[in-house]
Structures are given as C-alpha cells and as structure tokens.
Amino acid sequence: MSQSFDIAVVGATGTVGETLVQILEERDFPVANLHLLASSESAGHSVPFRGKNVRVREVDEFDFSKVQLVFFAAGPAVTLSFAPRATAAGCALIDLSGALPAEQAPQVVPEANSSVLAGLKKPFQVSSPSASATTLAVVLAPLRDVLDLQRVTVTASLAVSAQGREAVTELARQTAELLNVRPLEPRFFDRQMAFNLLAQVGTPDAQGHTLLEKRLVRELREVMAQPLLKISATCVQAPVFFGDSFSVTLQSTKAIDLAAVNAALEAAPGVELVEAGDYPTPVGDAVGQDVVYVGRVRSGVDDPTELDLWLTSDNVRKGAALNAVQVAELLIKDLV
C-alpha cells in the first residue's frame, strides 16, 4: 500500500501515547502527517518520531478534519469530550479509554475478533480494550476450538505503570526509603506499595467490584463473543514497574486435551508459549515485547475439565498501544 494517512494521537505525552507513537514508527505505519495532542498542561512538550521532535499541541484547539484517523490514549473524560468532534469531522477513531459504549465503538483485539471490523460503518469507531482483557483475549481466543469454555477465574497482578509515571516514581521512592530504613509516607498509593500487594485497584462499587474488574469481565465477554461466559476477576496492584501477570483457571464442559491446547497456543498469533517446566516473568520476558507469554499450562490436580495458565504481557505495549496500532493497520485497508 502506498497510500498514507494523516494521524492524530490524543494523550501523546502519557505512557501509552508515547509508546503508541514509537510503535507507529517501528511498524512503519503509513503516516503522512502526525499530530500529537494533549491537554493544555502537556502541550508544548515534544515527542520523538522518525528522528524529529514533534511538538505536542492542545487538543482543544485541534481541527479534526485535518486527519483521517485519531487515537484516543488519554482518560475517559477526554474521549467523551472530543470523540464527537472527531466523528463529526469524518475522522476514524480508536479509543483506548474504555469510555465509549459497545454499540458505538466495539472492543477489538485483532487476534480474537477482527471480523467485527467488517461490519463497521464510516466514520469508524473502535475501542481497544483494557490491557487485562486484551491479554486474556489473545490467549483465550485460540483455545475456543479446543475447549468448551464455561468459566474463567483470573487474578491479575498489575504493574504500577498502568497508573502512569507518578506511580512508577512512587514505587521507586518508597522502595529506596525502606531500604534506607527511613520512615515511609505513602503519596500516590493509599498505603505502602513497596514489598507489598494491594488487593484493590480503584474504588469498589456497592457489590465490591472495581471498575477495572468490571471492564475486564465486560470487555472479555464482548471480544470472545460469549456474553454469558462466567468470569471471576480480581485485579491486584503488584510492586512491579512494567508487565502484567495473570493466573488463569479455565473450566470446560469436557475433559481438556492438553496436547491440543499446546498446539493451539503454539500456532496462535500474538502468543509465545514457553517450554513445559519453565514459566515467563514480566521483567524477564514480557516487557518490551509484542506477544503475550504463556506458561505453566496444566490440567487440574485431579480435574481434567480444568486448565490452568500463567500469562504475562507488557501492559503499556501489547496490552494497550500495540493493540490499538494493530487495529489501525486493519482499519486503514478500508479507510481509503
């Protein structure tokens, strides 16, 4: 394809936005002009792209008719404010904030449900799911043919980078204070994060579920096209800078064929199956990589209908920025 496109990235100075710009360059995405946008606070900064520093401008003053495609990589409020303007200008959009309803912008993980894109009307609006739902979908989708999936139980141990640079700095600061035996006054987190596990990320609703957990359940069901799939999700903040990890237990209606599971994972795009007996870690394997690592593939101790897995992925890259760019790569085929 020799066609190239004018692109905007909203939230270009955030961890996901910056990675997204980097991935557009790495994958040689057909960018003609790149417009980097952010709130007035971050406008004026610059982000490197193809050897130049691109100046970040205020999203509020941007004319969306200048571009054919926009990525929303800021928070839900920013998407809700500016998505209507982008769409009114005829611009395709990919939202990473989770702000848009499924009817308006379906959740898409190319490895799992790219066929959804064929049904879209212009101007295209697509959601790129939360990092947790994206990672799980990449691994569970190729298993659809080899097991009759009834129930997913997942404990997600999330990296602090999902909460932005301030969270990364705070984990480092707390750790240094503790190693130097200085008194700890937690700032960003509501308590000690270093050498600790926080069993709740965000405020729970009256039933005890957090927004992240509800997004995981809703988005995974949507991407898997299994609206009745039983999913139990617990999202935990781990003292890890980058890379999310997932302890996953699946239940099928029938005995699981482990050889078929392994073969399906071996063949699956976006999946790297580690050797039996080994296991992947966020720091050692996932960070900076374009695939979801899978290990510890096993049946229940004495329940052949149970399948246990351990997954790890780069939450900023594979979980967010890369998935959005992969969606864009498919979208632009019909954008001309």
Place this chain on the structure above:
Amino acid sequence: MSQSFDIAVVGATGTVGETLVQILEERDFPVANLHLLASSESAGHSVPFRGKNVRVREVDEFDFSKVQLVFFAAGPAVTLSFAPRATAAGCALIDLSGALPAEQAPQVVPEANSSVLAGLKKPFQVSSPSASATTLAVVLAPLRDVLDLQRVTVTASLAVSAQGREAVTELARQTAELLNVRPLEPRFFDRQMAFNLLAQVGTPDAQGHTLLEKRLVRELREVMAQPLLKISATCVQAPVFFGDSFSVTLQSTKAIDLAAVNAALEAAPGVELVEAGDYPTPVGDAVGQDVVYVGRVRSGVDDPTELDLWLTSDNVRKGAALNAVQVAELLIKDLV
C-alpha cells in the same frame, strides 16, 4: 493448669523455629525445660527465651526421652530421620515439614478440625500443614455451614521468607542493585525477584504442579474433611518479604448468602474481617499478627453461586509457628 512440660524444638535457628520459641514465651506455654536443637552447622548458636539465651545443640546427639513434646520445624529429611526416635522414646511430636503421611500424623488446624486430636493414640503425632493450607483452612472452615463448597480456586502470592533468611537477604540485595542501576546477577532465585513475579515455586512434576501446590490441595482437603473438594492452586513467589496473600474464588451449589458469610467470618476464631470497601495487605496488616485477615468479600459479577475473597496472613507466624503451638496447647491437655 499447673503442669509443665519439657519441650524440644528441632530446627530452632530457622525462621519458623525461632518464631515458635518466641510464641511459646508470649503465650506462656507451660515449658519446664526447653531444648533447642539443630543440625551440626547451627549448633552452638543461641536463641533467646524468657530473658535467657538458650544454647542450640545437635539434634543427632539428643536423647528424646528427656522431653514429652517435640516440634519438628526443620526440613522433611530431618523429620524423617528423627521422628522415629522421638516416637520410640514415647515423645509426642508436632511436625511442620509435611514429611509424615496423614495416617501417621494427621494435619491439624485448631480452628478447623481440632476434633481429630481426640482420636489420636499415644505417643501423639500431628502435622501442622503448610502456611497456605493453614491460612485457607482457618477461613474456609467457618464457611462450611453457610455454603455448599464445591470448588476452590486459589492464587497464592507467597513471601520470600518462606524460603528462609537467604531469600530475604537476596530480595533486599537485588532491589538495592536495581535501584542503584547496577547489573543484576541473581543468586538465590533462578532469575530477577525484585520488582518481578515468579510463577513457580520449586520444580513442577510431569503434570506441571509443584510440591507446594500439591501440598496445598492435599492438606486443605484433609483439614476440611472434604477428600473430593475440587481445588486449583497456583503458588507464585512475590517480591514481598513477609506475609502471604491469597486470591480465592469459591463455588457453591446454591446462591451464596453474603450476610451469612460475613456473619460467619465475623464470628470465626483466628479471622479478622476488614470493613467492606477496605482490603488487608501483608505488610500493613498480617505481619506479626495471630489472625488471618479477610477482605474483598463479594459474589461473582453476575454469578450468585460464586464467592471471592482476599486473605493475607503472616506465613511464618500464623501460617506455621503459631498453628503448631495452638495444636500443642490442645495436645498437652491429654499429655499428662
């Protein structure tokens, strides 16, 4: 009770052994003479007890007829070598190594199955389960009356202290090296432990399960007296010094009455239920405490037969040493 007992602790210089001696003192256990024993390497050290330093002697040279009760707080090999001698000398024993079969030394968690002790013949032999099984049993036993438990799915995030002092030192060393941007050469662990999660603790068997996971399943079934209970266990090494955490999903045959669950946990001995909306952490709550903390009590997002919990306990104390002492407190009533 004015009767007091001569006691031996094998493995007195380990993290669990030392804590056990401390708890005997704290709880005013009726100790007449205390004999601290260890391998020849650790013999000669001393451990404080009631304001004095008690010298640690070689277990190999000990005459078990000198004591009425012995705690085995070293590894399985030590128990297998010396338990027969202790029993031959008519001495009651409590083993924390998991080495003895259920028929010889049943697993006992006083909050869950103390009635098992009534059926024992002298000389008494009891096992104190792994920290994971103990913690889970303390919380699941009081729920037996309020739900029809069919399946337990647990991801245990274990503190490094379970692997001894060397593991604690190594996590601190790795963390300091990384914060000082020095190259990391992992020593005790097979890879980077700081700011990382290791999804496998110990070597897995051909089916992919580790010994810790199999112990958890076997011991929890035994203590719960539910030999057919379905249990999926994943034991993960977290970059946490002290305190294990458990993400637990339970399935019942019928809709779960959350009010009854909360009431049962409120009333349960050995359990501290945190307020709804809050959650306990290993560092902030569990460490140094005699109870298992429970939080994030909730049903499934739309499955009323599912119950999710988050537990945390001091792995060395509540998970091991304290449980063994609690067993001893019951045993000595019949030891006279």
